[in-house]
Amino acid sequence: xxxxxxxxxxEDLPGGDGERYLLSGDWRGQTILSMLKEFQHLEQVxxxxxxxxxxxxxxGIDTAGAWLIRRLMTAKGEQGSEAVLIGGEGPIRELIGVLxxxxxxxxxxxxxxGTLFERLFAPTGKAMAxxxxxxxxxMHILGSAVRGAQMKLGRGAGVSPASVVTHIDRMGVRAVPIxxxxxxxxxxxxxxQGAFQLRxxxxxxxxxxxxxxxxxxxxxxxxxxxxxxxRSGSAITAEIGSMxxxxxxxxxxxxxxxxxxxxxxxxxxxxxxxxPLLTIVANFAALTGAAVVAWAYSGITFDTYLSRLHEAIDHxxxxxxxxxxxxxxxxxGIVAAVEGMKVGGSAExxxxxxxxxxxxxxxxxxxxxxxxxxxxxxIDF
Amino acid sequence: MEKGLEAVxxxxxxxxxxxxxxxxVRDVTVGFGSQLVLDHxxxxxxxxxxxxxxxxxxxxxxxxxxxxxxxxxxxxGTIEILGVDYxxxxxxxxxxxxxxxGVLFQHGALFSALTVKENIQLPMREYLDLPQSLMDxxxxxxxxMVGLSPDAADKYPSELxxxxxKRAALARALALDPDLVFLDEPTSxxxxxxxxxxxxxxxxxxxxxxLTVYMVTHDLDxxxxxxxxIAVLGQKRVLVEGTLEDMFACDDxxxxxxxxxxxxxxxxxxxxxxxAEVEKT
Ligand SMILES: Nc1ncnc2c1ncn2[C@@H]1O[C@H](COP(=O)(O)OP(=O)(O)OP(=O)(O)O)[C@@H](O)[C@H]1O
Ligand SMILES: [Mg+2]
Numbered sequence: 278x279x280x281x282x283x284x285x286x287x288e289d290l291p292g293g294d295g296e297r298y299l300l301s302g303d304w305r306g307q308t309i310l311s312m313l314k315e316f317q318h319l320e321q322v323x324x325x326x327x328x329x330x331x332x333x334x335x336x337g338i339d340t341a342g343a344w345l346i347r348r349l350m351t352a353k354g355e356q357g358s359e360a361v362l363i364g365g366e367g368p369i370r371e372l373i374g375v376l377x378x379x380x381x382x383x384x385x386x387x388x389x390x391g392t393l394f395e396r397l398f399a400p401t402g403k404a405m406a407x408x409x410x411x412x413x414x415x416m417h418i419l420g421s422a423v424r425g426a427q428m429k430l431g432r433g434a435g436v437s438p439a440s441v442v443t444h445i446d447r448m449g450v451r452a453v454p455i456x457x458x459x460x461x462x463x464x465x466x467x468x469x470q471g472a473f474q475l476r477x478x479x480x481x482x483x484x485x486x487x488x489x490x491x492x493x494x495x496x497x498x499x500x501x502x503x504x505x506x507x508r509s510g511s512a513i514t515a516e517i518g519s520m521x522x523x524x525x526x527x528x529x530x531x532x533x534x535x536x537x538x539x540x541x542x543x544x545x546x547x548x549x550x551x552x553p554l555l556t557i558v559a560n561f562a563a564l565t566g567a568a569v570v571a572w573a574y575s576g577i578t579f580d581t582y583l584s585r586l587h588e589a590i591d592h593x594x595x596x597x598x599x600x601x602x603x604x605x606x607x608x609x610g611i612v613a614a615v616e617g618m619k620v621g622g623s624a625e626x627x628x629x630x631x632x633x634x635x636x637x638x639x640x641x642x643x644x645x646x647x648x649x650x651x652x653x654x655x656i657d658f
Numbered sequence: 659m660e661k662g663l664e665a666v667x668x669x670x671x672x673x674x675x676x677x678x679x680x681x682x683v684r685d686v687t688v689g690f691g692s693q694l695v696l697d698h699x700x701x702x703x704x705x706x707x708x709x710x711x712x713x714x715x716x717x718x719x720x721x722x723x724x725x726x727x728x729x730x731x732x733x734x735g736t737i738e739i740l741g742v743d744y745x746x747x748x749x750x751x752x753x754x755x756x757x758x759x760g761v762l763f764q765h766g767a768l769f770s771a772l773t774v775k776e777n778i779q780l781p782m783r784e785y786l787d788l789p790q791s792l793m794d795x796x797x798x799x800x801x802x803m804v805g806l807s808p809d810a811a812d813k814y815p816s817e818l819x820x821x822x823x824k825r826a827a828l829a830r831a832l833a834l835d836p837d838l839v840f841l842d843e844p845t846s847x848x849x850x851x852x853x854x855x856x857x858x859x860x861x862x863x864x865x866x867x868x869l870t871v872y873m874v875t876h877d878l879d880x881x882x883x884x885x886x887x888i889a890v891l892g893q894k895r896v897l898v899e900g901t902l903e904d905m906f907a908c909d910d911x912x913x914x915x916x917x918x919x920x921x922x923x924x925x926x927x928x929x930x931x932x933x934a935e936v937e938k939t
């Protein structure tokens with residue numbers, strides 16, 4: 278369907294004591310743009326005496342067009358002239374008739390902006406307060422987790438094992454391929470770089486010490502945790518957030534179930550179990566990768582590699598890495614759950630909180646790693 | 659409006675009584691897996707009418723609406739909207755048709771990240787090239803038209819009540835002054851006074867804008883007060899269509915219990931009362 282563009286023409290009334298506007302074409306949203314400038318000009322120039330708006334040339338109209346005509350009438354009325362409609366079919370006049378004289382006023386934004394000082398420091402204060410409430414929320418969840426999935430009325434001691442197993446499957450078992458691949462490559466890269474540098478000193482064999490200690494103490498658990506923060510932390514936030522959005526969390530509360538117990542606790546348990554196990558898998562994969570590279574680049578045989586590894590690392594190297602895993606798992610889960618609980622009503626806020634959750638979780642994981650490093654060196658572990 | 663008729667005529671076949679068909683559904687079958695929801699269904703909607711569509715819960719009223727809108731695939735049959743065969747139309751033809759349709763989904767389907775005003779302006783922005791100030795005025799106009807207060811315009815959907823969501827969704831459906839609007843249970847969840855206002859609003863819009871309305875509803879009041887024609891969905895097809903009299907005359911047990919049940923009788927009695935009083939005086 279093609280529309281003609283809207284047109285407006287002004288001419289003086291025969292007696293000279295007024296004006297007549299001739300409207301023609303289609304007055305629709307799609308067709309009014311071309312004459313909008315002219316229209317606004319006519320609307321603003323002061324006219325004297327009587328103003329006649331001739332509708333008889335109008336082929337079709339919609340609310341946008343009718344609203345312009347209505348606005349014109351109001352404007353002319355305010356300028357002191359009397360505006361009347363002439364011609365035009367019933368429906369057109371009726372449509373113009375039902376529109377209000379003035380556009381309904383948007384609510385005036387009387388929000389107090391505050392002084393410069395306030396505007397400068399209010400966001401900082403808000404951020405601090407938010408940090409505080411985040412901390413409380415995290416402690417609440419952690420506390421609930423320590424006490425177990427406390428149901429209302431002290432019903433049921435724990436959590437359904439089926440749920441925990443499902444989550445272990447989703448967060449742990451299904452992450453194995455990507456963790457293995459990633460760690461294998463990381464081990465290989467560290468070994469290759471190390472071998473090149475150590476070659477200058479003729480100490481290529483020490484690449485085994487390098488990879489073994491670095492991987493077991495730091496890299497293995499750290500990268501696995503970062504991977505899980507991205508993979509499962511985001512999933513937890515999205516799941517809990519979309520349940521929050523659709524009032525499912527409220528429904529749980531009303532039914533008498535504790536959302537922390539039903540939703541968050543199994544995920545925390547699953548993460549705490551899965552992450553250490555994944556770390557072990559990652560360590561094996563990385564050491565294998567390193568062995569392959571050491572053999573290919575430096576001609577270190579597997580036998581030599583293993584015996585050197587045996588000398589280089591002891592149980593403390595393994596333990597110091599593994600101890601960190603459950604703590605990191607807990608903090609990933611808690612950060613993700615807190616962010617999930619903060620999701621508001623919109624899809625946008627869901628996206629925002631998922632992003633925040635991943636960023637915060639990775640940050641917390643790295644921070645914890647640093648704290649552990651200081652701690653270990655202090656106690657000479 | 660009359661003048662436009664020449665142009666409009668080619669847009670849909672004109673049936674025997676000279677009424678123009680804006681939506682024609684022929685032989686349409688829709689199913690999910692092995693479950694058949696609609697089986698060789700036929701339906702016509704005429705220009706300028708308000709068609710009330712009723713049927714028990716889960717009979718496929720929403721499915722039919724979604725199929726007509728091209729959101730669900732159908733296994734057989736043809737659907738013609740505003741004279742365009744939607745399945746075989748080019749991208750451009752479809753866009754032209756889409757622009758002339760307004761849809762109110764059963765659950766509102768407002769965009770949660772946008773305020774009510776921005777929701778209404780989204781189709782305007784997409785299809786019309788108007789200055790922001792005029793679009794603002796038009797958005798506030800639509801907000802008022804559907805009976806919301808102006809300060810609701812700057813709220814997000816999650817901050818609205820159920821009834822306000824319905825109204826805001828209607829405002830968005832009407833943003834482009836469509837020729838054909840689909841309303842899926844517009845008055846469910848509204849208070850009776852609000853529902854009556856809503857019905858009056860639909861009737862007024864039909865009269866002033868020349869809308870054609872396809873309204874799925876369970877609200878007997880709406881059926882009795884604003885619908886020109888009623889279609890009943892049952893047994894995977896349209897059981898009966900016609901005026902209220904046709905409904906009363908129909909001998910299908912579901913239709914009978916629907917239109918002659920206790921609730922229907924009380925509504926009918928109530929609707930008839932004023933006229934009876936007029937006759938007396
Ligand atoms: N995406 C889907 N997948 C599978 N089945 C579906 C799907 N959508 C709808 N159905 C089924 O189609 C049938 C009709 O559903 P529909 O939503 O159209 O009901 P309705 O008539 O609109 O009911 P109500 O009045 O309660 O809104 C139901 O049996 C429903 O389970
Ligand atoms: Mg439905």
